[in-house]
Amino acid sequence: MTTSARRPLSRVVLVLSAVIIGLVFIALPLAASEYVVYVMVLAFLFAALTASYDLLLGYTGQLSFAQGAFYGVGAYTSALLTLRTGMPFWVALPVTGVFVFLLAAGVGYPALKLRGAYFAVTTFFFAHFVYLVFLNSVTLTGGPLGLGGIRPPEAIHLPGVGTVSFASLRAYYYLVGVFFFAVILFLHFLVRSRLGRLFVSIREDEVLAESIGVNTAACKVLSFSISAALAGLAGGLFAHFFRLLHPSTFAWMTSEMVVIMTLVGGTGTLFGPVLGAGIVTFILELMRFAPELRFIVWAVALIAVLVFEPRGLAGIAARLFRRPA
Amino acid sequence: MLENIAFQVVNGLIMGAIYALMALGLNLIWSITDVPEFSQGGIYVIAAYGGYFVTVSARLPSFVGLFAAMATGAVLAFSFEKLLYRRMRGMTLNLLLTAIALFFLLANVAIWLWTPKAKFLPPYVAGEVGFLGLQIGRQRLLVLVLSALLFLLVNLFVWRTKLGKAIRAASQDRETAQLMGINIDTVNSVVFGLGGALSGTAAALISPLYAVYPAMGDLPLLKALVVVILGGLGSVNGVLVAGSILGVVESLGAAFISSAYQHGFAFFILILVLLLRPRGLFGRM
Numbered sequence: 080m081t082t083s084a085r086r087p088l089s090r091v092v093l094v095l096s097a098v099i100i101g102l103v104f105i106a107l108p109l110a111a112s113e114y115v116v117y118v119m120v121l122a123f124l125f126a127a128l129t130a131s132y133d134l135l136l137g138y139t140g141q142l143s144f145a146q147g148a149f150y151g152v153g154a155y156t157s158a159l160l161t162l163r164t165g166m167p168f169w170v171a172l173p174v175t176g177v178f179v180f181l182l183a184a185g186v187g188y189p190a191l192k193l194r195g196a197y198f199a200v201t202t203f204f205f206a207h208f209v210y211l212v213f214l215n216s217v218t219l220t221g222g223p224l225g226l227g228g229i230r231p232p233e234a235i236h237l238p239g240v241g242t243v244s245f246a247s248l249r250a251y252y253y254l255v256g257v258f259f260f261a262v263i264l265f266l267h268f269l270v271r272s273r274l275g276r277l278f279v280s281i282r283e284d285e286v287l288a289e290s291i292g293v294n295t296a297a298c299k300v301l302s303f304s305i306s307a308a309l310a311g312l313a314g315g316l317f318a319h320f321f322r323l324l325h326p327s328t329f330a331w332m333t334s335e336m337v338v339i340m341t342l343v344g345g346t347g348t349l350f351g352p353v354l355g356a357g358i359v360t361f362i363l364e365l366m367r368f369a370p371e372l373r374f375i376v377w378a379v380a381l382i383a384v385l386v387f388e389p390r391g392l393a394g395i396a397a398r399l400f401r402r403p404a
Numbered sequence: 405m406l407e408n409i410a411f412q413v414v415n416g417l418i419m420g421a422i423y424a425l426m427a428l429g430l431n432l433i434w435s436i437t438d439v440p441e442f443s444q445g446g447i448y449v450i451a452a453y454g455g456y457f458v459t460v461s462a463r464l465p466s467f468v469g470l471f472a473a474m475a476t477g478a479v480l481a482f483s484f485e486k487l488l489y490r491r492m493r494g495m496t497l498n499l500l501l502t503a504i505a506l507f508f509l510l511a512n513v514a515i516w517l518w519t520p521k522a523k524f525l526p527p528y529v530a531g532e533v534g535f536l537g538l539q540i541g542r543q544r545l546l547v548l549v550l551s552a553l554l555f556l557l558v559n560l561f562v563w564r565t566k567l568g569k570a571i572r573a574a575s576q577d578r579e580t581a582q583l584m585g586i587n588i589d590t591v592n593s594v595v596f597g598l599g600g601a602l603s604g605t606a607a608a609l610i611s612p613l614y615a616v617y618p619a620m621g622d623l624p625l626l627k628a629l630v631v632v633i634l635g636g637l638g639s640v641n642g643v644l645v646a647g648s649i650l651g652v653v654e655s656l657g658a659a660f661i662s663s664a665y666q667h668g669f670a671f672f673i674l675i676l677v678l679l680l681r682p683r684g685l686f687g688r689m
Contacts, residue, residue: 142497193678196440199500200629201678204671207626215664331622335504342501371516378509385502386491 104256108249116252120320122360123252123259124313129341129352130266131309136338137347138270139302140282141191142199146337148206149307151213151329153179153314155220158229158324168232172315179311180304187303191296194285206334213326225325232319251320258316262309266349269305278302282347339381345390354396411538412655418544420651421551425606426624427631427643428558429481429599435638436575436595438496439489442503444481444603445625446510451477451604452616453518456525466528470608477604478597480510485596490589507625514618522615547609554605558598559640571595575638623667630670634677636687646685649673 108116132146153175160171190201213220220226232254234244245251269275277298280288289295318324336359344355359377366373388394426444433441454476459469484506492498527543534540562568573581574591582588606624614620631650635642650670658666677685 142500189675189679193682196434196496197633197678197682200633201674204626204630204674208668208671211665211668335508339501339504342497346497371512374508374512375516378505378512381505382488382502382509385498385505386488389492389495389498 104260108252113248116248118360118364120248120252120255122357123255124317124320125337125340125356125360126353127259127262127313128310128337129344129356130263130349131306131313132337132341133346133349133352134266134270134278134309135302135306136341137349137352138275138282139278139299140285141299141303142195142338143202143303144199144331144334144338145186145202145206145209146306146310147329147331147333147335148209149179149183149310150314150317150333150337151209151326152182153311154318154324154329155213155226155314156311157315158226158318159219161230161319162226162228168230168319169235172312175315176308176312179314180308183304183307184300187300187307191299191303203331203334206331210326210330213329220324220326223326225323227323229318229322229324231322245319255316255320258312262313263349263353266309270349274298274301343381343384345394407537408659409656410536412659413652414538414540415544416652416655417648418547418651419655420648421548422606422610423624423627423631423650424643424647425551425554425609426603426628427635427647428555428640429602430628431632431635431637431639431643432558432571432595433481433599434632436571437485437489437592438494438499439485440496440500440503441481441596441599442500442625442629443484443506443510444599444628445621446507447477447480447600448603448607448621448624449514449618450480450510451600452607452611452620453514453523454604455608455611456523456616460523460525466526469525470528470605473604473608474601475604477600477602477607479600481596481600481603482593485592489596490592507621511618511621518618520618522617524615525612527612541613543612547613550605550609554602555640555644558602561598562640567591567594626667627670630674634674634684636684639684639686642684642686 107119111119128146128150132143135141135143135146156178157168157171157175160166160174161168166174186205190198190205193201214222216222217224231251232245234242234246236242243250245254270278277288277293280291280293281295281298285295340355340359341352342355343359344353345351362377362380363373366376388398390397426448430441430444433439433444451473455469455473458464458472459466488502488506489499492502527541529542529546531542532539533542533545562571570581570586571591571594573584573586574588578588581591607620610624611620627650631643631646634650635644635646650673653673654666654669657669
């Protein structure tokens with residue numbers, strides 16, 4: 080590995096790419112079809128899921144299969160809060176975030192005493208248990224019939240723009256997009272903070288970290304809960320976008336998909352998992368013409384990536400852009 | 405009441421035997437080769453279809469179907485190890501991901517080729533037997549007897565044969581075993597083949613009791629994972645005990661607490677045992 084070959088991005092390039100990304104983000108719904116915008120909303124939600132999951136897997140080194148479950152808990156919590164208590168969406172969403180954070184802390188505290196594969200299998204089961212609750216608490220969640228009648232977020236008045244109604248697809252696109260960028264920025268600064276470095280110390284060597292005085296138990300629970308709370312927020316946004324929740328949306332497949340998207344993109348990079356989520360979402364959408372084949376093609380492609388480029392897409396990108404010195 | 409409890413216990417033991425068969429393969433593979441073999445869930449499905457086509461479509465006797473399922477499982481697991489896992493030795497995350505991808509792949513191949521519709525096949529042996537006042541289907545009894553027999557055979561193989569000794573050596577210390585002249589590739593192939601065959605057997609034995617369909621592997625895989633962790637990685641007896649406990653608790657829980665949460669009880673047992681005894685009931689560290 081040569082570090083000298085990798086020049087630091089100059090400030091100009093950074094600002095320029097941010098401006099380009101911003102312009103594309105703003106212009107896309109004006110130029111693209113409804114369908115593309117719809118897929119973009121899903122991609123943003125999944126990217127927020129994978130990026131927040133990367134905090135746990137990529138930066139703290141804990142493999143969990145429960146991200147899809149927290150996504151589901153967030154979706155149902157936010158939907159039920161608005162439906163049953165009449166709470167406005169803008170209040171229900173933060174409440175949902177706090178709720179999922181506390182739930183994850185409650186589950187994570189005992190579960191994170193376990194290490195490695197033991198922890199992973201426990202989260203696998205937690206996710207399945209959550210799915211059973213969605214499916215069987217018929218009076219609360221509607222069970223297999225699903226939970227319908229969820230309202231879109233209330234219109235808000237923005238100075239200079241006017242009243243924005245989030246009932247339209249394009250307005251929702253901007254809402255989810257802003258959420259996504261906020262999550263990325265938050266995580267970007269979090270992983271570079273003191274706390275983020277403590278997380279990385281656990282990933283690198285948990286025993287060593289503990290011996291030099293890092294409170295590894297608290298750090299792991301915190302990382303798990305932050306990552307879950309962000310997933311819960313994404314779930315809340317999904318609920319008021321799709322407006323119909325069904326337990327199968329949050330079955331174990333969803334959690335596996337998050338893990339796979341993150342790993343395909345390359346862990347511990349934030350950028351990789353986002354790329355992974357985007358690419359996987361679009362590939363699956365592109366293959367809608369052959370629904371029975373899409374998971375087959377997808378699984379074969381995934382195995383091929385794993386055999387030929389184990390570092391994921393970030394590894395392929397590094398190979399393309401990093402010239403040997 | 406008492407009869408109902410006894411009935412549920414027997415039913416639980418039968419389900420537990422199926423979990424344990426699959427968990428035995430998983431445990432051997434995981435503890436010896438370090439591969440978290442999630443693809444056994446998919447192998448289970450394909451093997452069940454193999455058994456179905458041999459007995460129903462080709463109209464061959466049931467035991468031929470059983471061997472077909474066994475062989476299907478063994479060949480699949482053997483080739484996955486040879487073609488894929490071998491290239492990623494030591495990369496736990498990639499191994500896990502590949503295994504999950506294979507599970508996806510096999511379950512979806514089953515949907516694509518044979519539709520999600522359930523297929524039914526006749527029991528190997530029809531009728532019931534009376535036992536201490538309980539009526540137990542002969543097929544269920546067969547599951548118990550065959551599983552017990554297989555456990556015995558695997559135990560004999562691991563403890564009484566030269567290859568079994570090599571496997572035990574490899575599971576203790578792979579590098580030292582290699583230095584002693586043990587061919588680690590052979591050990592891996594044998595262990596994977598054995599694991600696949602056990603999953604295939606479990607699938608073939610259970611399919612006459614329920615049905616054959618593409619999602620049939622999801623729950624047994626989950627339960628087998630729990631059994632492995634509960635029993636302790638690397639413990640054959642642990643699998644037997646944990647499988648029985650899980651099966652009986654589920655069966656009693658479904659009958660007397662809530663049938664909707666039948667598959668959720670495993671979660672609580674898992675959390676409880678891991679908090680009290682993180683290495684599982686019989687696990688070595």
